[in-house]
Amino acid sequence: MMNFDYVRPANVADAIAAASEQGSTYLASGTNLLDLMKGGISRPSRLVDVTRLPGLDRVEHLSDGALRIGALVRNADLAHDAEFARVYPAVAEALLSGASAQLRNAATVGGNLMQRTRCAYFYDVASACNRRWPGAGCDALKGENRLHAVLGWSEGCIATHPSDFCVPLVALDAVVEIEGRSGRRELPLEVLHRLPGDTPDRETALEPGDLIVALRLPAAAKDFAAHARYIKVRERTSYAFAVASAAAALRIENGTIGEARLALGGVAAKPWRACEAEQVLAGKSPDASLYREAARAALADARPSGNNAFKIELAQRIVVRALTLAAAGTPARISALPGSPFSSVAGA
Amino acid sequence: MTPEINLTRDPAHIRHGSNIGQPLTRTDGVLKVTGKARYAADNHPPGMLYAVIATSCIARGRVKSLDVAAAKRHPGVVDVMTHSHKPELAEDPDAKGNPFAFRMELLQSDEVRYANQAIAVVIAETLEAATEGAALLSPRFQVEIARVGLDAGEPYAPPVVGIGNPAEVVHGDIDAGLAAASKLTDATYETPAQYHNAMEPHAIVAVWDGDKLYIDTPSQGMAIAQGRLAGLLGIPPGNIHINSPFLGGGFGSKGLVSGPQVLGIMAAKLVGRPVKLVLRRSQMYGPVGHRPPTRQRLRIGTNDDGTLTALDHHARITTSSFDDFYEPAADASHTLYASPAIRTAHEAVRVDTGTPLFMRAPGEATGSIALESAMDEAAFACGIDPLEFRLTNYAEVEPTTGKPFSSKALRQCYAKGAERFGWARRPLQPRQMRDENGFLVGWGMGTATFPALMFQGNARAVIRADGRGVMESGAHDMGQGAWTALTQISADSLGLELDQMTFRAGTSDLPDAGIAGGSAHTATVGAAIHNAGAAVIARLAELATSDERSPLFGAGNAGVIARAGRLHRRDDDARSESYADILARAGLAEIEASGTGAADPAAQSQYAMHSHGVVFAEVKVDPELGQIRATRLVGAFAAGRIINPLMVQSQLRGGMIWGISFALHEEAVIDRRSGRILNANLAEYHVPVNADVPPMDVITVDEHDPHVNALGIKGVGEIGITGSAGAVANAVWHATGIRVRRFPIRIEEVVMGLAG
Known part of the structure; x- marks a missing residue:
């Protein structure tokens, strides 16, 4: 068999020490990593199993009003926490729109952040991929790329980040808590994932040994509870990655948008925060023409990376829909078809 | 309950109906759900x-x-x-x-x-x-350099298509028919390569x-x-x-x-x-057959009243570089619609794939989605409701051969399905219906058909001294329920209750049961079982009626009937004797007999034999985002005698779900340069998940077919996928007014056609 070391450290310090050596990688639930290993895409020499690390599977309300979610909290547990879903409805909806029930039961919050792209050329080891093999080239660029990136891509890589969860998180200014060799630090989730540029292989801002221990939603994230939605267009109703998606969160005061948050999924190598669109929305009365203007702003820099120009139009329409639904108000409960455009159907 | 019908002509010792027709749950169900079934x-x-x-x-x-x-x-x-x-x-x-x-x-x-x-x-x-x-x-x-796709090389006329069918069939004068048409529908459809993804590799x-x-x-x-x-x-x-x-x-x-x-x-x-x-999942994409891509051009000529003047169906398909299997896609147009002129033709292109082979309804499925889409387009061109259009062109005899159908309850299928679906309320024009949430609603239909085939199969029947029976045939249960349905036929064929007999199958040491394919297994093995059972009961009857110590003495071979382990005098039900007593008196440990099931060539040359059906589909489409969702399917099928309504429902539903998959989801994505399949896994090779499967209503229409075989079975394994795919595609057009002719229907083709 392919031999590798497997260690199960007792605490975070030991984990960091074990994972700092070259060829080491952290293992949480392995919903992505084990597939990568079976396919020969990842061949770590050491797996550092963090699933038994103490204290990382809790959700805590901090005194400053922030919510701290341990990295080992399961996707399903978080999404099905009624209080969490009430306060952060777009996050819960995004979580439930991802993967399948079985995967959500296993997958962790930290692992979700660290999942790799679903670009088929990344998974096909016989294809050229700069992400897998720096300098090899990108076979996706002139290949089957109708679902690839329209924002922030480079000639070196046109892959997208597949997470649903990260999309509303980045809109809500989520912060990643990291333990590393030089101690504890924080990063805005916005900067955790990198755009490809000339170094598509450098997918995140993490350093060797860095361990995501928690995710924090700041107090201000609560202000959007009444007007927050996640909308995801996909090629089947469940167990499919987004063709494109958007999270919209609005703070509406006296009929005016006090503050808007907007992010897109499935369009770039990272969850895409649309700051210009947020500025278009801020201080205005919510209406359809405003949403269209915001959508144009969000996709203003978009350009097709291949046979995917439709995604630019589609993403704008998704933005309009997400804003429309967010403005209409968070539904009392999450639909049985989370994230689906059909989730606004009564009884769906 | 199905009434007792004596379908057999001679010897008339067995009556089907006490077990056949019952909605028995799977005899192997407990083994499967407890993990004890050994794969x-x-x-x-x-x-x-x-x-x-x-x-x-x-x-x-x-x-x-x-x-x-x-x-x-x-x-x-x-x-x-x-x-x-x-x-x-x-x-x-x-x-x-x-x-x-x-x-x-x-x-x-x-x-x-x-x-x-x-x-x-x-x-x-x-x-x-x-x-x-x-x-x-x-x-x-x-x-x-790899040869990939339908344009990879020079097309050529294949020697045959399917298994021995002519590559080109011409009935009537197609050019004259097209020239005489007052309206001509000329459309080209593409279907993708699809690969086998049985749960068990x-x-x-x-x-x-x-x-x-x-x-x-x-x-x-x-x-x-x-x-x-x-x-x-x-x-x-x-x-x-x-x-x-x-x-x-x-x-x-x-x-x-x-x-x-x-x-x-x-x-x-x-x-x-x-x-x-x-095999690993990814290794299924190559060496075990697949459904090749097709490009099909349909030309349908019609008169002003909507009657067909010509139906021309041309299919380009791929096959491997090293072998010859040709998906008979155009053959779908042979049997369904009456037309004075029908031509079907195929051309093939060699590509660097494994050899395409049988994949549920090979030819019928690919051909059906193109034919039913084209019929929908032709109906609209004539301003006629799609169902009315099909009734206008209803084939009373098989169009390309002129043979009468052995049975054809398609009209009843149309009527029952349409009523259940509420088809009469369908507006003719597209993009007329919205639901209460503003989603576009569309209704489409497609006719389903599949030939009623039979191969050759054998069975051996034994009645033992204790009166119990054994039926043996090397039959195959693919999940369709052969263990159950064939047990039911066996019990009736032996005149026994289910708990009085054992059915053995699933190994090559038993009599050759032929192939479980072509939707013909129940018909083939069922006939073999019927004949084996009839033969062993005849021997038993002979023992009893020729023995003066038996209460059945003198009844003559035609004078007894087998029921629940006893032979009864036909003219006096009170006079009977158990199998065990008959064998005991004869001093026999057991008696056995064999039977063979096969098509009757005389009947085949006289009749066209097909199952028929219709599928009605409702879809909803998001008017801006283009997301499609099938929301309701009604299927009505006439497939001869139904052995087990539960198993049959499952087969038809499974086929209809595959129809949804065909129209909306399923496609092998192949890199044009390398020839590698990029989505050889269940995450990215999309088949419908539970959330994609809408409420489905499956109606089976009674159909008595005295010609196909002794039991009147026509087969249900593959027909469900035909009709369904076209119905869903036509519903998408009816919802949106956008006619997508490349399958599966991709979101970009819908979204870019919808106003933003």
Whole structure:
């Protein structure tokens, strides 16, 4: 068999020490990593199993009003926490729109952040991929790329980040808590994932040994509870990655948008925060023409990376829909078809 | 309850109906849900090794080198089978002994014909060691440019399509028909390559004992497999014992033994130990058959009143570079609609894939979505409701042959299905309906059809001294419910209750049951069982009626009837005798008889035999985002006698779900440069998940067919996929006004056609 070391450290310090050596990688639930290993895409020499690390599977309300979610909290547990879903409805909806029930039961919050792209050329080891093999080239660029990136891509890589969860998180200014060799630090989730540029292989801002221990939603994230939605267009109703998606969160005061948050999924190598669109929305009365203007702003820099120009139009329409639904108000409960455009159907 | 109907003509000792027709749950259901049903890969004979196939990542060329030494150095690796190190075969795997002998890749050379082809087999003590050994082979290739897609080469007319059908069929004067038309619909449709994804991948556990071979492997045709393997291995077919009690789905991919299964047998021979070989999911995309892509041009000419003047169906398909299977896509137009002129023609292009083969409704499925889409377009061009249009062109006889149908309750299917669906309320124009949430709503329909075939199969019936019965036939349960349905037929054929008898199937040591394909297994094996049961009851009746000590003495052969383990006088039900008593007095431990089921050539030459049906579909489409959702399907089918309504419902539903998949989801994405399939996994090769499957109403229409076979069975395995795919596609058009002619319907084609 392919031999590798497997260690199960007792605490975070030991984990960091074990994972700092070259060829080491952290293992949480392995919903992505084990597939990568079976396919020969990842061949770590050491797996550092963090699933038994103490204290990382809790959700805590901090005194400053922030919510701290341990990295080992399961996707399903978080999404099905009624209080969490009430306060952060777009996050819960995004979580439930991802993967399948079985995967959500296993997958962790930290692992979700660290999942790799679903670009088929990344998974096909016989294809050229700069992400897998720096300098090899990108076979996706002139290949089957109708679902690839329209924002922030480079000639070196046109892959997208597949997470649903990260999309509303980045809109809500989520912060990643990291333990590393030089101690504890924080990063805005916005900067955790990198755009490809000339170094598509450098997918995140993490350093060797860095361990995501928690995710924090700041107090201000609560202000959007009444007007927050996640909308995801996909090629089947469940167990499919987004063709494109958007999270919209609005703070509406006296009929005016006090503050808007907007992010897109499935369009770039990272969850895409649309700051210009947020500025278009801020201080205005919510209406359809405003949403269209915001959508144009969000996709203003978009350009097709291949046979995917439709995604630019589609993403704008998704933005309009997400804003429309967010403005209409968070539904009392999450639909049985989370994230689906059909989730606004009564009884769906 | 089904009334007792005596369908048999002679000898009339058995009556079907006490078990046949009952909605029995699966006799093997508890075994399956408790994990006790033993599938091929569940077997683990002592000393067994694991074999893992190393596959090619190029689609065309040669293997230049394999690092066999590196693989062999890996702990646990026992041997590496390559084209230069393998057991000799008695027959060239590229020989074409008969039309069913498709060429397979058994390491006969260093040639690579398609991506995912086997180029070596690593045999090891553990699955993990074999897997890593295969990775360590680090093959190097001499690469040639891959031929990919429908335009990869010069098209040519294939010699035949399907199994022996003519590539071109002409009825009437097509040019005159087209010229006479007042309206002409001329449209071209494309369907993608689709690959088999049965839940159970192909697997084999092979054990050699001298020149005897014991294999556990899923098979839809054990006797055919025995024959092919015997030729390849140079041993008598009787030396090959196949055990195949359960299949985790077949859909045609297990109809013929595949290359990887033979490689497992060769590996066991090479190392002299039992070997298990199981395909990885990705390895299903190549060596076990697939549905090839098609490009189909339909020209439909009509008069002002909507009657057809011509139906011209031309299909381009791909096949492999090295063998000849031609998806008979255009043949779907032979039987459904009356037209003075019908022409179907095929052309083929050779590409670097595995050979396409049978995949549920091969030809009918691909042809149906194009034909039903084109009929929908022609109906609209004429301003006629699509159902009315089909009734206007209803075929009273088979159009291309002029033969009467052995039975055809399609009108009743149309009527019942339309009523259940509420079709009468459908507006003619598209984009007229919205639901309460503003989603576009569309209704579409498609006619379903599939030939009522029969192959040859055998059964053996035994009645034992204790009065119990045994029915044996090497039949195949792919999940369709053969164990259950054939048990029901067996019980009625033996005049026994279910708990008075044993049904045995699923091994090649039993009488040859033919192939579980062509939706013909229940008909074929059912007829064999019927005949075996009738024969053994006739012998029993002879014993009783010729014995003066029996209360049945003198009743004559035609004068008794078998029921619940007793023979009764037909003219005096009170006079009866149990099977056990008859045998006891005759001093017999058991009596047995055999029966064969096969098509009646006289009936076949006289009648056109087909199952029919109709599917109505509702879809909803998001008016801005283009997301499509099938929300309601109604199917109505007439398929002769229904043996088990539960199993039949499952078959039809499964087919209809595949229709949704065909229209909206399923497609192999192939890199045009490398010829590699990019989504050879269940995450990205999309089939419908539960949330994609809407409420479905399946109606079976009573149909008595005295011609197809003794039991009147026409088959339900494949018809459900026909009609359904077109119905869904037509509903998408009706919802949006956008006619997508490339399947599956992709979101970009809808979203860019919708106003933002």
